[in-house]
Amino acid sequence: MSKIPVLEIFGPTIQGEGMVVGRKTMFIRTAGCDYRCSWCDSAFTWDGTGKDDIVLMTAEEIWERLYEIGGDCFDHVTISGGNPALLTNLIHFIELAKKKKIQLALETQGSKWQDWFWQIDDLTISPKPPSSGMNTNFTILDDIIERLTEKNNVFSLKVVVFNEADYEYAKLVHKRYPQVPFYLQVGNDDITNGNNEELLQKLLAKYEWLIDITMNTKEMNAVRVLPQLHALVWGNKRGV
Numbered sequence: 001m002s003k004i005p006v007l008e009i010f011g012p013t014i015q016g017e018g019m020v021v022g023r024k025t026m027f028i029r030t031a032g033c034d035y036r037c038s039w040c041d042s043a044f045t046w047d048g049t050g051k052d053d054i055v056l057m058t059a060e061e062i063w064e065r066l067y068e069i070g071g072d073c074f075d076h077v078t079i080s081g082g083n084p085a086l087l088t089n090l091i092h093f094i095e096l097a098k099k100k101k102i103q104l105a106l107e108t109q110g111s112k113w114q115d116w117f118w119q120i121d122d123l124t125i126s127p128k129p130p131s132s133g134m135n136t137n138f139t140i141l142d143d144i145i146e147r148l149t150e151k152n153n154v155f156s157l158k159v160v161v162f163n164e165a166d167y168e169y170a171k172l173v174h175k176r177y178p179q180v181p182f183y184l185q186v187g188n189d190d191i192t193n194g195n196n197e198e199l200l201q202k203l204l205a206k207y208e209w210l211i212d213i214t215m216n217t218k219e220m221n222a223v224r225v226l227p228q229l230h231a232l233v234w235g236n237k238r239g240v
């Protein structure tokens with residue numbers, strides 16, 4: 001059986017972001033990304049700093065580890081990264097989790113398609129705004145959204161906003177896919193700060209700024225505005 005490069009398995013915790021925020025879930029974080037976002041809070045998945053922590057695991061080994069740390073206290077698993085959509089062989093884990101009656105969520109940026117997307121219960125696509133330094137390939141994104149829409153998949157778009165240019169990009173994405181539930185997320189530009197009180201004040205101020213501009217934009221009447229809830233509770237701590 002082919003193996004999956006895993007960097008972290010943790011939980012149970014709450015889903016801190018997006019469409020199922022607050023949901024009790026386990027996390028699997030895969031290694032490797034086709035992007036290099038300037039502000040990535042999980043850069044250890046792709047910048048080489050985490051390479052000694054990568055474990056190649058079969059679907060069964062991932063399941064055993066989830067059960068070892070989560071026991072009977074979970075029924076939902078979120079797959080994030082890096083970009084898990086680089087991994088065709090994640091299908092083996094997804095099929096195993098389905099057999100175990102586990103609900104699945106995925107975090108990906110919308111740069112690659114996998115047929116196993118159709119089996120994800122809560123799928124978040126998070127195209128990247130200008131501040132990331134990345135360019136969105138809208139031909140690929142259009143195709144992904146079309147395939148998901150065709151099969152009535154439950155999915156959402158989530159754009160992280162750091163500045164006004166990012167907000168303009170978010171407007172453009174929402175306008176392009178008006179039928180897709182749309183989330184704005186506060187950008188954390190202080191990802192190495194270990195002072196949780198200070199970080200909390202900064203993130204709340206940025207959240208208020210994002211709420212304020214959204215309230216005054218007629219093109220953004222159907223959106224949801226969220227912070228990263230886990231960052232408010234635990235700061236920049238890893239594995240929560």
Ligand SMILES: C[S@@+](CC[C@H](N)C(=O)[O-])C[C@H]1O[C@@H](n2cnc3c(N)ncnc32)[C@H](O)[C@@H]1O
Pocket residue numbers: 033039040041042080081082083084107108109125126158160185186187188189191228
């Ligand atoms: C680490 S990424 C992994 C999944 C996938 N590569 C992606 O970007 O969607 C998970 C989520 O965290 C968000 N994120 C990463 N760095 C962030 C930061 N500094 N502030 C706010 N959100 C961030 C990403 O935009 C994405 O929505």
Ligand SMILES: Nc1nc2[nH]cc(C(=O)O)c2c(=O)[nH]1
Pocket residue numbers: 013014015016017027042080081107230240
């Ligand atoms: N609690 C919690 N919620 C999250 N939602 C998305 C995360 C991610 O890094 O993909 C994440 C994470 O790392 N922790």
Ligand code: SF4
Pocket residue numbers: 033034035036037040041042043045081082083109
């Ligand atoms: S796409 Fe996701 S994991 Fe990759 S660099 Fe950007 S935020 Fe980080």
Ligand SMILES: [Mg+2]
Pocket residue numbers: 041042
């Ligand atoms: Mg994160």
